[in-house]
Amino acid sequence: MTFKQFSIFLFTVVVSSVAVIIGSSQDANAQTTTPTQTPDLPESTVDHRFGVVESFWEAEExxxxxxxxxxxxxxxxxxQxxxxxxxxxxxxxxxxxDDAREHDRLVMGLLKNTPGWATDAEPYSGVPRGLYLPVDDPGNLWAGYVAKVVKYYAPLGVHHxxxxxxxxxxxxxxxxxxxxSTRDYYQLLKVAYQVAKANxxxxxxxxxxxxxxHDPSWLGQFLQIAVADPEAKDHNYFFDIITLHIYFRVETVEELVNETWDIQRRYGLQKPIWINETNASPxxxxLWPVERPNFQVDLxxxxxxxxxxxxxxxxxxxxSVGIYKLMxxxxPEGGESFGILRPDSxxxxxFYAYxxxxxxxxxxxxxxGRQRAENFYAFTFNRPDSVTRILWSRNSADLVLKVPALADEALIVSATGxxxxxxxAYRGHYRIHLRGARCTPECDIGGAPxxxxxxxxxxxxxxxxxxxxxxxxxxxxxxxxPTPSPTSANTEIGAASTETPDAEPTATLTPEPTATVTALPTVTATSSPTSPPPTAVPSPTPASVSGEGEELAALSTDSAVQTTGDPGDGSPMDPPSGEGSA
Structure with missing residues (x-):
C-alpha cells in the first residue's frame, strides 16, 4: 500500500458529527425506461457507459x-x-x-449495512426498524437515513x-x-425511491x-411483488435500473442479460440493465498467486x-458496463485480487485492455451488430467517423476469418492496444487470424480478441x-x-498461420513479451467507489451482424444468422459477492 492510500484509509475511520436539517421537496416524475434508439448524449469529456468500481483509490490512473x-x-x-x-x-x-466532478466521472453510492441501533435483528444485514411506517414517520429509520444522505450528497454530485x-x-x-425477505427488500427499495426522489x-x-x-429465481419473485403493488405503476415501480454482477464465464454475460430482458418482459417492464460488476480475477x-479450485485464469x-x-x-x-475493480x-497476501491494478498499484x-x-x-x-457462429464471435460498433469490430475465437482452435471490408484499409489492434x-482489404475483405482460447478444459474465456x-x-x-x-x-x-509462464504476453492477437490456403495476405499481430512488473507487497483492499448513470440506453432487440464489402456484399443473409447456443453446463463456483468481498 502506498503512503497516500494508507493515509486515506486512516482518515476515513475518523468519526465526526454534523447536524443536517432535512427539508421537504416535491415528488419527482417517474423516469423513462429504454428508448428504441440511442438518445443524443450530452457533451462530456468521458463516456459514462464505461465504469470501474473503486476508481477513487488511484485518481490519476x-x-x-x-x-x-x-x-x-x-x-x-x-x-450513523x-x-x-x-x-x-x-x-x-x-x-x-471533487476529483470525480473534475474529470466528469459519475459517482454511484451504494447504501447498505444496518447499524445495530437501527434493527431488531443482526447488525449490518438486519431489516431496519420501522421500515413499513410512512416515509415521513420519524420511526422509519431507513427513510430518515436515506433522506439525510441524499440531500447532503446531491449538491456534491451524487445522484445515482x-x-x-x-x-x-x-x-x-x-x-x-x-x-x-424479498418482500422486505421491495419495501426497502420503495422507501428509498420515494425519499430520494423527494430530496x-x-x-x-x-x-x-x-x-x-445464488438464486436464479430472485428477480422474477421481486418483480412479481412489484407489479402486484397498486401504487407501483404510477411511481415507475419504485426503481429505475436493474443491476447485474457477472463473473468468470464470459459468455454468461450475454446469456444473463438476455434472460433479464426476458424476465422483465413477462411482467411488462423494460428497464435499462447495467452490469455494475464483471471480471475474471487472475x-x-x-506476482500475486492465488490458490483456487475453479476458474484458472492467467493475466x-x-x-x-x-x-x-x-x-x-x-x-x-x-x-452500461463496470469492471470490478480498479485495485x-x-x-492479505494470497487473497483473491480482482483489480486491473495489483495491490501495489x-x-x-x-488495465491496458480496458x-x-x-x-x-x-x-x-x-x-x-452481433454475429455468433460455432467457433467465433464478431461485434460491430458505429462510432463518429469510424466503425470498430471486435472478433475472437470461441474455442481452442486458431481461426482465419474472411471479414467483409467497409473501407480500403483498417487498423488491427491487439486486446491491450x-x-x-x-x-x-483484398478483394473486398480482410483475412484475420484469431488465436484460439486457452481451455482447461472448458473455454470459459474466448481467445485473444x-x-x-x-x-x-x-x-x-x-x-x-x-x-x-x-x-x-x-x-x-x-x-x-499450458499454464502460462510469468512472462506470458497478454498482447497477442495471433501468430501467422503455418499454412496459407491461397495467396491472400492474412492479418496477424506478432505476440510481444509482457513488460516486466515490479514485485508486489502483501497489503491492500477495502473501501468503496461509485457508479454511473444511464447514458445512451439501447433497446433490447437483437441486432444483426456486420460487414460490407464489394465481393462479399452478396453473401446470403443466412450466413449472418445469430445462433443463440446453450449456456455452459453447470454453474460457476459461488461468484464473489462483489463489493462485499472487499
Missing part, C-alpha cells in the same frame, strides 16, 4: 483510463454509528467526489444510488448481506446487484475477458451489413493451453 463512473460504498453503520443524530462525513471523503447489495444470498452463505429530483435508483447464481498472476485471459465482456454486454443491449486495497494487462476498449468503443451508438498495424477499426463517412446500417461467412472460416490446429 482513473483519469488516464477515462473512467466514466465510479462506485462508492455509503455504509449506514459508519455514517450510534444513532440517527450522528453524521460522519469522513466515511466518504469529499476529495473523492444502489439500494443494498446482492439481497438474494441466503444467511450462512459467503456474501450474505440482507436477512429480510433530489435528479436521483436515479438502482436495484441491488443481482449475482444470479489467480495465475505470478492474458483477464485482459481478454475485459474486452469480450464489453462486446457481449453492449451486444445484448446493456446500457484491491488492504488485501502496478498495472496488469487488463483502456483499449474505451479508446475504440467510446461514443458508439446502438444498435450493436500495444500491438497494431494497418491492413489492406482483435479490434478491427475502419474510417467511414457515415454510420453503417447494422441490419444490412454483410456477415462473415462461417463456411469460409479456416480452422487451424488447436492451440495448446
Amino acid at each position: 482513473a483519469a488516464e483510463l477515462e473512467v466514466g463512473w465510479d462506485r462508492i460504498l455509503f455504509y449506514w453503520n459508519e455514517i 454509528p450510534t444513532g440517527p443524530d450522528d453524521w460522519n462525513t469522513l466515511h466518504v471523503l469529499e476529495e473523492w467526489l 444510488w444502489i439500494i443494498w447489495n446482492e439481497p438474494e444470498i441466503e444467511a450462512g452463505v459467503y456474501g450474505h448481506e440482507f436477512s429480510g 433530489d429530483p435528479e436521483a436515479v435508483i438502482h436495484l441491488a446487484g443481482w449475482s444470479y447464481w 489467480n495465475l498472476d505470478p 492474458d485471459q483477464q485482459a481478454w475477458f475485459i474486452v469480450q465482456a464489453h462486446a457481449l454486454a453492449f451486444g445484448a443491449d446493456s446500457t 484491491d486495497v488492504l488485501l 502496478s498495472r496488469r494487462p487488463a 483502456q483499449t476498449v474505451v479508446r475504440y468503443l467510446r461514443d458508439f451508438t446502438f444498435p450493436v 500495444d500491438n497494431e498495424r494497418v491492413v489492406k 482483435v479490434f478491427l477499426v475502419e474510417a467511414v463517412d457515415k454510420p453503417v446500417d447494422i441490419d444490412s451489413m454483410a456477415a462473415i461467412d462461417p463456411e469460409t472460416a479456416i480452422v487451424a490446429t488447436a492451440t495448446p493451453s
Whole structure:
C-alpha cells in the first residue's frame, strides 16, 4: 500500500458529527425506461457507459483510463454509528467526489449495512426498524437515513444510488448481506425511491446487484411483488435500473442479460440493465498467486475477458458496463485480487485492455451488430467517423476469418492496444487470424480478441451489413493451453498461420513479451467507489451482424444468422459477492 492510500484509509475511520436539517421537496416524475434508439448524449469529456468500481483509490490512473463512473460504498453503520443524530462525513471523503466532478466521472453510492441501533435483528444485514411506517414517520429509520444522505450528497454530485447489495444470498452463505425477505427488500427499495426522489429530483435508483447464481429465481419473485403493488405503476415501480454482477464465464454475460430482458418482459417492464460488476480475477498472476479450485485464469485471459465482456454486454443491449475493480486495497497476501491494478498499484494487462476498449468503443451508438457462429464471435460498433469490430475465437482452435471490408484499409489492434498495424482489404475483405482460447478444459474465456477499426463517412446500417461467412472460416490446429509462464504476453492477437490456403495476405499481430512488473507487497483492499448513470440506453432487440464489402456484399443473409447456443453446463463456483468481498 502506498503512503497516500494508507493515509486515506486512516482518515476515513475518523468519526465526526454534523447536524443536517432535512427539508421537504416535491415528488419527482417517474423516469423513462429504454428508448428504441440511442438518445443524443450530452457533451462530456468521458463516456459514462464505461465504469470501474473503486476508481477513487488511484485518481490519476482513473483519469488516464477515462473512467466514466465510479462506485462508492455509503455504509449506514459508519455514517450513523450510534444513532440517527450522528453524521460522519469522513466515511466518504469529499476529495473523492471533487476529483470525480473534475474529470466528469459519475459517482454511484451504494447504501447498505444496518447499524445495530437501527434493527431488531443482526447488525449490518438486519431489516431496519420501522421500515413499513410512512416515509415521513420519524420511526422509519431507513427513510430518515436515506433522506439525510441524499440531500447532503446531491449538491456534491451524487445522484445515482444502489439500494443494498446482492439481497438474494441466503444467511450462512459467503456474501450474505440482507436477512429480510424479498418482500422486505421491495419495501426497502420503495422507501428509498420515494425519499430520494423527494430530496433530489435528479436521483436515479438502482436495484441491488443481482449475482444470479445464488438464486436464479430472485428477480422474477421481486418483480412479481412489484407489479402486484397498486401504487407501483404510477411511481415507475419504485426503481429505475436493474443491476447485474457477472463473473468468470464470459459468455454468461450475454446469456444473463438476455434472460433479464426476458424476465422483465413477462411482467411488462423494460428497464435499462447495467452490469455494475464483471471480471475474471487472475489467480495465475505470478506476482500475486492465488490458490483456487475453479476458474484458472492467467493475466492474458483477464485482459481478454475485459474486452469480450464489453462486446457481449453492449451486444445484448446493456446500457452500461463496470469492471470490478480498479485495485484491491488492504488485501492479505494470497487473497483473491480482482483489480486491473495489483495491490501495489502496478498495472496488469487488463488495465491496458480496458483502456483499449474505451479508446475504440467510446461514443458508439446502438444498435450493436452481433454475429455468433460455432467457433467465433464478431461485434460491430458505429462510432463518429469510424466503425470498430471486435472478433475472437470461441474455442481452442486458431481461426482465419474472411471479414467483409467497409473501407480500403483498417487498423488491427491487439486486446491491450500495444500491438497494431494497418491492413489492406483484398478483394473486398480482410483475412484475420484469431488465436484460439486457452481451455482447461472448458473455454470459459474466448481467445485473444482483435479490434478491427475502419474510417467511414457515415454510420453503417447494422441490419444490412454483410456477415462473415462461417463456411469460409479456416480452422487451424488447436492451440495448446499450458499454464502460462510469468512472462506470458497478454498482447497477442495471433501468430501467422503455418499454412496459407491461397495467396491472400492474412492479418496477424506478432505476440510481444509482457513488460516486466515490479514485485508486489502483501497489503491492500477495502473501501468503496461509485457508479454511473444511464447514458445512451439501447433497446433490447437483437441486432444483426456486420460487414460490407464489394465481393462479399452478396453473401446470403443466412450466413449472418445469430445462433443463440446453450449456456455452459453447470454453474460457476459461488461468484464473489462483489463489493462485499472487499
